[in-house]
Each structure stands twice: as C-alpha cells, then as structure tokens.
Amino acid sequence: MGFKAITIKDIARALQLSPSTVSKSLHNSKEISSETRKAVHEFAAKHNYKPNSIAQNLQKGRSKCIGVIVCHVDNNFFSQVINGIESVAHNSDYHVIIAQTHDSSERELLNIQHMASGTVDGLVVSLCPATKNIEYLNELHQNGLPVVLFDRVTDNIDTHRITADNYRGAFEATMHLVQQGYQHIAHITSSNSLSNTAERLAGYKDALYEAGLPFDEELLKFCETGGKLPEEAQQKLNELLQLPDKPDAIVMGSDRLSTLILNQLRKLDIAIPGDIALTGFTNATSAEIFNPPLSTVVQPASEMGKLATEMLIQLIEDKEPATKFEKFVLPTELVIRTSSIKPKLATIQPELIKMPG
Amino acid sequence: MGFKAITIKDIARALQLSPSTVSKSLHNSKEISSETRKAVHEFAAKHNYKPNSIAQNLQKGRSKCIGVIVCHVDNNFFSQVINGIESVAHNSDYHVIIAQTHDSSERELLNIQHMASGTVDGLVVSLCPATKNIEYLNELHQNGLPVVLFDRVTDNIDTHRITADNYRGAFEATMHLVQQGYQHIAHITSSNSLSNTAERLAGYKDALYEAGLPFDEELLKFCETGGKLPEEAQQKLNELLQLPDKPDAIVMGSDRLSTLILNQLRKLDIAIPGDIALTGFTNATSAEIFNPPLSTVVQPASEMGKLATEMLIQLIEDKEPATKFEKFVLPTELVIRTSSIKPKLATIQPELIKMPG
C-alpha cells in the first residue's frame, strides 16, 4: 500500500512558496500577507490538507494520546470506564489507545513498555491480579511518565489512585442482608491479590462484626481466575452448598462472578432469595431484568474513567512534575432489587414477588 | 511535565560512537563488530532503551496502528468486536486506537479525519445511522487509506464489508416463532437508515411470507434512536399494545432495544411468553439469566472483529493497491430459551417453565 497525504512541502511547491511560509499561513501568523495566507488556505482546503500528526508529535515531543491498560474490554465495568475516559480525552483533544492484558502480567509489561516508548503521553492503568513486580512501571513513572491507577491499584507507585468505595459497597450490601434477617452470609470474591478484593472483604467482615455476627472462614471463597474459568466458581459454590451449615445469603465480590453464580444457583434450582439471597457487585445494566432482579453494588464506572483522565491530563500538561498525589474514592451505589429481599410469606414463590419500584 | 526517554544519540554520546553505529548495532547489523554491538546492547538494556515509535513511524511512513470507529464501546456487541480486533492486531504488532461517534455524524467525520492524518494505517468502521454523506471517507479510501466496514456498512464505498447474516438471523427468529404457533408477530427495530436494519427487516418479512402469514405495516416499528431514548421504545411498544389486534410475539431487531423492551413488558406485567413471546437480537452474555431467559439471535462479534482486522492488515501490508473487495457474511446463531417457547398448558405460570438444556 502507501497512503500518501498532501504535505506542507507539496503546497509550498505548488504555490512557489517556502515550507515555512506555508506553515505560518496555516497557523494564521500575522507575519504573512493576507493574500498569501488566503491562497494557502484555499489550496489546502481544496486538496484536503491535514497536518501529519506524527510529524507534529515528533516535533512537539508529545503524542496527544492517552494509553489505557485494562484486563478486558468486553466487560460492563471496563467498557463503561473507557466510555468515561474517551469522553474527557476527546474534549481535551486526546486520543485513546487501548490495550488488554487478558490478566497476563507479560502482556501488561509488553503493552505498557510499548505505549511508554513515545506512543502515549500518559497511562490510565488497572493492574493485573497476577502482577507482582511493577517496578518497571514505577520506574517509568519516576522518570516522568504520568500514570493514574484505577480500580485495581497498588501502594507501590506513588501517583493518583481512583477507586470505587469498595469497602463501603461491600459493607452496605452485607448490612442490607443482615437487616433483611439473613444470618449466615457467605462471600464469594475474586483473587485475594487484588486491591479491591481486599477492600470488599474488609467491608464484608466489618459489617458482620458490627451486626454481631461471627466471621466464618468457611463462608469465604476466593476465585483466583475471577470468573474466567466458570468451573472454579461452580466448585466454590458447591463447597458452600455442601457445608453442614449452609449460607442463607451470598455477598458477591466481583462483576463476572455475580452473573456466574446467579446462573449457577438457578441451574441448581436453588430459589433466590428463598433458599439463598444474593447481592451482586456488577455494573451490568440489565441486572433489573435478571431472574430474579439482582440487587447489586454499582460502581461509578464512567465517573472513575472521567476523573482518572482529568487527573492524567493535568499531570501531562502541568509544567513542573507533580509531587503530591491523591487517592480518590468514589461512592458506590447499592441498588436493591428482589434477589436480596427476605420473603415475608414462605408460601409465595420468590420469583413472583413484585419488584420494588 | 516532560517525560524524556533515552535516545540513540544518548547512547552514542555515552559510548563515544556515532548514532548510526548504535542504530545498526541495535538492529544486529553484521557490519558492526561484535564487541561494539554487545556494548551497545548492554548499555541499551541497562538504561532501558526503547526506540521512539513516533520517530520510527515518521521515518517509515506508517504507524502500526489501527483505528476503530464505533458508536459506543459500552455495548456488548461492540466491545466483543473490539476484543476480536485487539487480539488480531496485537498478534501482528499493531496498536488499536478507538473513537466513539455517539451516533453523531460530525464526531464520525472528526474522528475519521483525525485518524487519517497519519495517526493510523487503516480503519475499521461501523457507520453512524445518521451519516448520509460518506464521500469524505470514500475519498480517503480512493486515495489509498485502507478501510474495512463492518456491521453498519454501505454500498457507497467499494471495500471489504463484514456483516453478520442479519437476514438469516431475523428470518430464523421469525420462523421459530411461527413454528411455535405464533401468528401475529411484530417487529421492533432500529433506525431504518441502517444497513443491518434493512436486512433484518427483509428476513422478518420473508419468513412471514414463507409461512403464509400477512405482513402488517402496523406491526412494524422503527426506533430512530435505536434505544438511546427509552421513551421512544416504550411509545412504540405502547402503540403495538393498543392495536385492536395485538401481537402475540415480537421479533426484536436491535441489541439495546431487546433488553429495553423485555424490561418494559415486565413493568407492564405482560407475561413472556404467555401474553407475548419475544426474541432478542443481542449479544448480552447474561441473556440466559434474564427473566425469562431470552431467546436471541447472537452475532459472531469477536469473529467479525478478527476477520475485519485480518482483512485490514492485509490491505495495509499488500504492496499493490487492492482492486477486488469482498463481502463477508458471517452466520448468526439463534439461541432458543424460554421467552419464545409457546406455553403448552395455560395454567402454568410462564416464569416457572423449565429452561431447555
């Protein structure tokens, strides 16, 4: 192939001018006579001239491009975050370039290094669960590459962090179940190496504590693959169901697991919330039409993306390197639907209970 | 700010060599003595040298970057497509840069023009419904910018087109409802200016024809905003429900509308499939846990993204400009669940019917 766009030089040649005169004309420099300027603009418009942004970037030493690192894009939460990122970036005339890690630390490393090599002016990153050593990222950051972490963050890099209030989200979900009268509340969650998993777990534990309920290790299940392997989630659920003292409710700690477990419970013909009540931790927009409608902790995904991008652009465009970084914690929302409401009358089929609202 | 990465010049200076010697060493040119080569590699590794890709791109006249234009990323179908695009691109060492049009033709124009100005080597595009004049895209394409269209395509640009078999998908969904015994089947779909809307409509009509059922104009509803405005969909549904001869089934023609209408039917306490049967046209992975489990036409989203990207990269890397373009139509899959199954016994609550499988 070879897509050849028209350049300043072409215009210069055609109009018998020097490239610099053309450049200045295009930038409406008042050094240039209005006739020349007009001629240049007309010619440029006629031949649909567009400045080559690669050359501009090289010259300016920046790319007007933001890199986004996430595990997957086909996931409610992340695609909503990306939506937020894109909207803010677009308003500030930045491009968004996306790479998926597929939860592999190697791909994470590769993607970040590639992006850092001049491709982007800064990074918005949600870390892999598997990633142990993020020294390379830290080093890039220390060397001046603006980085903002979100969702899956770490304390090992001193930069802005944007997270949902995972603690509060899990706390409220658990407390809600307690208030509904559930006593034996399990927690199925993601890999315990994730920052947000730990926060959600703490919220769950503290709610139990505050309610005077014991924390039972057996009611806590980590899914290392976070739902990538459905069998893992199924097995953890089975372990819970085989306990002599089965749970009467489950607080989910991850997006993908929420739908997975709901599906599995239904396949096992376990009534929700009759046999087991459930709260999800998902941004699925269709939770309302699940069977049963799923109570869920919703993260302010789009806002997280927006804020992360605003902070990043600020870092990029600030003259002096930032030294003070902030930790933003955005409120989650507990949306209560049928799946977590205690049935008042045992004879009514749970599925037939009217939805609130 | 100012993130300064190490350059070839830095290495040259440090090692008392010329930049070209360093460059050749890094490329393992055998012109260079192995000692020098080794020294350069060591120094580069130690200081974490990465070639500046902007400079490389300028020099090579390409960007190793693919532009993707879609209306929204927070949408099952498109995020699955992007997943496919990203996987193929990554394997061929291309970046993916994404822009959303939000169904605005102006943003579409802006994004495409920006991307075409050296930022990307080629485009994967799903067009806006609103877009009337795509001459500018056609011109870019004529000038040699590789473009592959998918999902929402047009005949006005002679290039590769990747679509799902929209006709067959709608045909099968309609025929399935007919076979279940439904006689009065409505069709709620997107803007009729979309290519895939027309194809789905044709499939719906042909199935009716083949089944010997009349096509009733009143049972056909277009939602111009395609579900962006829920009120529009609600109103169209209401119009159907107020007909003297109400439909007993609805074939949905769009992703977002599928969940919207399902939700609305439930809010109106209309039993599915008891009062009205429903087939969706959605890639929602959670359709299985909807209430009721939603029968749906599923598009091979990821495959579409993969194929589009393979074709695009081929166009980009081919020496001579392509002249012969293909129209790929990938098969859809009709997944049958409760929402479209004719209840055998009128006394059984439709929600309690066992799912198949």
Added chain:
DNA sequence: TTGTAGGCGTTATCAC
C-alpha cells in the same frame, strides 16, 4: 568496521 549526510513532516528561530 565505523561515520556522515540526508530525509520523514512539522515548527520555531533567525536572517533577509
């Protein structure tokens, strides 16, 4: 084996 020079497209500086 190494170094020099020119160019990719743009822009900023300085000279005319």
Added chain:
DNA sequence: GTGATAACGCCTACAA
C-alpha cells in the same frame, strides 16, 4: 513578508 536552517529521533545509503 518571506525564506533558510535546524531540530524532534530514527533509519539507511553511501563514504571513509
């Protein structure tokens, strides 16, 4: 008012 020059970082003839 216009043009020449150098630079951004890299690559690659070609020269030494």
